[in-house]
């Protein structure tokens with residue numbers, strides 16, 4: 001038994017919070033991926049884009065106003081996402097912890113009937129992505145981590161970073177984690193928000209999940225590999 | 234055929250419990266899984282040992298009383314109830330692990346028997362309709378679209394066995410709860426209590442300590458009645474709708 005709480009604070013409501021915050025981040029990722037592809041337009045275009053992000057809406061908004069709005073929304077989304085994930089995970093562990101040792105002693109069929117790799121890795125994958133975001137901000141936003149040399153130009157930071165093979169490797173691992181996370185996550189968000197109510201809806205949701213995770217993973221990985229192979233600049 | 238079974242033995246709720254192995258030399262492939270255990274129990278009784286406690290009633294796959302985790306799978310390798318599983322699903326020489334449903338909301342009573350009273354309390358929290366008594370209304374006054382009738386019937390075949398909880402890596406009882414929500418929510422008689430039903434049942438589900446659904450689908454795969462996963466999406470939709478309308 002756990003404490004009785006109203007439906008507003010139920011597992012289903014928390015899960016809906018996780019779904020909505022996740023979808024906000026997916027929306028941001030699509031925009032971000034689009035922005036990254038501007039490295040192919042050269043230094044001037046890329047740096048102007050970065051500068052433009054900071055001056056959009058002026059004078060209505062202060063400098064970097066829109067950027068800060070996006071940052072606040074993203075920060076709120078991340079906090080909501082991680083909070084609900086942690087609360088629900090703790091609950092799930094409690095619900096399946098019986099006696100000592102593993103839940104089932106049998107060593108057969110550990111993957112059950114049909115559990116997918118993507119659904120298995122959701123929680124640890126999420127942790128990896130979270131750590132990556134911190135690393136990534138220190139790398140390309142603040143430039144405290146600057147392999148290949150620091151620079152005031154965002155374009156040069158990106159080029160310097162991905163001139164190093166091990167940085168490309170780090171980003172590849174992170175984006176594969178993002179891909180797996182979204183393969184299950186997008187489908188799960190659809191389920192949670194009540195969109196899976198027929199066989200056809202289920203197929204569409206699965207197609208959407210594969211498409212979004214594929215587009216985001218590949219779209220983000222194009223610039224690093226292009227830079228590593230010297231096709232940019 | 235010859236097989237070895239490793240069975241969870243636990244004398245009472247506070248006993249720690251352990252897996253105990255038994256060899257069976259003469260098992261017919263036509264036996265049902267529970268008959269195999271009956272034969273073993275006869276032997277144990279003759280040898281003066283405590284027979285293995287397990288639940289069953291109808292033994293024809295309709296009451297939902299039986300349920301064992303066999304080789305790590307709820308109701309074993311086939312999509313059916315444990316009582317409808319036969320030894321022909323196994324091979325000579327197999328070692329078969331037999332364990333009870335595992336969920337902190339289904340405490341073990343003895344050996345393979347668990348207390349599933351939590352399901353009854355979820356039903357009491359809204360899994361019904363309040364029908365006025367009196368003479369039955371003219372049936373044709375209440376048309377039900379064929380599609381809704383089919384979906385409602387499909388959901389109504391849930392026998393409350395609890396395999397969904399045993400199979401779910403989160404120990405969630407969402408499939409069971411959602412089967413009731415779908416069954417009643419798709420029929421006209423279920424409409425007046427639709428919001429209070431989902432609010433009450435989800436609240437009770439959580440209060441019982443069941444886990445949260447992460448849309449894995451193991452429940453559906455284990456369910457002997459094939460209750461589809463989209464029932465859970467319907468439950469989510471009903472709950473979010475009820476909250477949005479300020480019914481909580």
Ligand code: HEM
Nearest residue numbers: 036050071129133136140141154158171178220221223224
């Ligand atoms: C190859 C992949 C990626 C590249 C080349 C890249 C590049 C960049 C750059 C250049 C910035 C700084 C923007 C600026 O200061 O103008 C940035 C910021 C950011 N990126 Fe990425 N990024 C990549 C992948 C990702 C992924 C996978 C995520 C999320 C999981 C992510 C999340 C963020 C966030 C949250 C910011 C901070 C926005 C801010 O507040 O300034 N990025 N990225």
Ligand code: SF4
Nearest residue numbers: 391392394395397456
């Ligand atoms: S949903 Fe299926 S597995 Fe769960 S209690 Fe009902 S019949 Fe059993």
Ligand code: FES
Nearest residue numbers: 290292297299316
């Ligand atoms: S004993 Fe009734 S369903 Fe198995």
